[in-house]
Amino acid sequence: DTEVTQTPKHLVMGMTNKKSLKCEQHMGHRAMYWYKQKAKKPPELMFVYSYEKLSINESVPSRFSPECPNSSLLNLHLHALQPEDSALYLCASSPSDLNTEAFFGQGTRLTVV
Amino acid sequence: AQSVTQLDSQVPVFEEAPVELRCNYSSSVSVYLFWYVQYPNQGLQLLLKYLSGSTLVKGINGFEAEFNKSQTSFHLRKPSVHISDTAEYFCAVRWQAGTALIFGKGTTLSVSS
16 A cells, blocks of 8 residues: 545535544555645645654644644644635655655645635 | 755646756755656655665656756756646755655646647
8 A cells, every 4th residue: 555545635614613634644654744735836844743743843823733643644633724724735654754755645625714 | 044946837848849847956965856746636746756876867757857966956857748747846855854845836847739
């Protein structure tokens, strides 16, 4: 299994809703990442988990809350989002956080209304 | 600050013509270099990577890239493009152990018949 699986593929939520994005990989990778990508822009790093511990938080607002329940799963909990948070959210994983490529999921297209 | 520059935001080309997409980075210290492709509404797929060794690296779909340390460049090339190569291409860099991928702004490759 060489895939990073993200669910759901599409999500529409109101500004008062609470929702979660899920990411799963079964490649034995020990680093997992959340990126945010706006239209016509490159992915921007949000969070890095290394060995299930948060190692990088790129000054992301607290309305985004990451969670790594185990080495295969990564969640992004969303609460009180703003319309400008609408974007493609990409999950990625790599064998470790050292000098290797990252494997990306297909993303969740989030629309905040 | 460390940065990745993709010199062309858009590259239009005719089918079966050669193409070069340019990428420069700001520092040659311990760099690891990658090219990713993104088709519309999809995640990122790794085309090729340079970690060490031979400076000419070959990737999937007939793409190759050359690492040039003195010019701090990692240009992507394909000798003959197809319509199906139309996509967004991102150059990405990892500067040292423990950091995540940083992306250039992307180059839109448009192949027409």
